[in-house]
Amino acid sequence: MRVAVLGIGHMGRAIALRLLGQGHQVTVWNRTPGKAADVVRAGAAEASSPLGAALGADAALMSLSDDAAVLAVMRGLIELEGDRDSPVIVDTSTVAPDTSRSLRDVAPRRRFVAAPVLGAPGAVEDGTASGLLGGERRLAETLEPVWASLFATHWYCGADPGNATTVKLLSNYQMMAGIAVAAEALAAAEGAGLDPRLLREVFFPLPTIAPALRNRLGRMLDGDHDGWFTTRLGAKDVRLLAETAESLGVVLPIARLVERRYEEAAAQGHGDDDITAVIELVRPREP
Template identity: 30%
Template sequence: MTHSTHEQHEQAAVIGQRAAEDRTPVTVIGLGPMGAALAEAYLNQGHPTTVWNRTPGKADELVARGARRADSVTGAVTASPLIVVCLKDYPAMYGVLEQAADGALAGRTLVNHSSGTPEQAREAVGWATGRGAEYLDGAIMVPVTAVGHPDAKILYSGPRAVFDTHRTALAAMGGTTYLGAEPELAVLYNTALLGLMYATLNGFLHSAALVGTAGVKAATFAELAVDWFLPSVVNPIIVAGVPDVDRGRYPGDLGNMEMNLTAIDHVLHTSAQQGIDTDHPALLKALAERAVAAGRGGENYMAMAEVFRGRRTGGAGGG
């Protein structure tokens, strides 16, 4: 069974269990587009759901559907053992939760889906445990419309026992992927996956602009590119190449960095000749040149890993 199939089975089992279990009361703090979707998912799954938002009117629709409106942060926090926070950022979370009465958080579990940095996630553990609360950090990797579906990717980090205690209730929001005990893991994965997403989207959009110079519509290009790109090329290269990345050894017998640098140079020059922006391929070329300058011209393309590791491992990047 593949990892993802195994995970899907596990998630299906968790969702299946839900039908037979009592529904944990849940409080959702923060009713922007995402927080409102999380609260709605809890209502849909039959959880007693308490909601609080700085701008109270945003709770009206949820209250009409059966949510209980808390009139204060203390009331919100003390209504449930599980408190899901979905605010703009960590400072907003502290600004709200510090309005709660002393001792209100003690014995409860805080699951924070607000956007932040690894350092902020680590600090939040001390903040929560200092108030007697357990803390999980969560990262929602799907748009609002996917929340509540079992295949919605939601990542968690923090103490395993705390995650296990609440896993069934957390599954109301979507698929539950546990990353590990280090609190910053969810935020770190979130940032890494977003970096991957933006780099990939920029790659597609630059390429669409390139064929667009011949009057090809982006939708026409996508018909070919979508099938070719991830399933036929990028995914197999990643799967075959990640052992090299983890070992730090990059045999170039099937294709090497010099060959790739020539190909990237063609992307750069063709972009210039066709009159489109060249910043994207220029960056690709500059990065590949650094790998070659560091003596990796004969290694395979995955040797770029050493450029990106930079100062951390004394790799090719340096500074």
């Protein structure tokens, strides 16, 4: 299929490379010139605007950092409204459920599918990520070749695109809370003088440790916070879930606490570090 990828950050880059590797025709656009150079070398075309990338495509996939960025790019696609062959607009970003609904309402001819990703960019590149689909079923089904290329499995979450983004926020919240708790446990273990090798042997195989958390335990122990999912993004995702729940009359006090912990990590100089940096809030300091 002909696919536009709008936004070449960590996830957008992985999506574009995976689609190229699976034989799709890919055109990319990124707000910062030059960031798509390696994707272009891999065979993608590059456009100077979101509209230019989307023209003639079967699907235009957005992969952007937040709600404001997604809405701004969608405004640039409004001119496709009169195009009978306008692409299906797909948002893979993690945004508020109401933002997904707004995107559907303003998308050209309301051809919109929310498709947030479960998995890291590396999982997308090797085809082991999962996807959550929300929107008109018929539209989602027309893009089955894209889903089959990107995801090992995917779930249809209903006609309301906000359903898919709600499930994504729930998934991220559980991961974020688990990492915050694990950070405190590891910091307490370090304070007790326990051997890091013992901690790896005991904690890594535990059935209570989810894969996303297990992947980060070693990095927390090593103090390696070089990653793609930053504390700033993590705090944003937990905030979106808490706000969504509160709008429905459900108060999530633990979510608000988790949100504050990642905000504190960001404020203490770890805003561009991986979410594992939350351990630095509690890690024992050298005397």
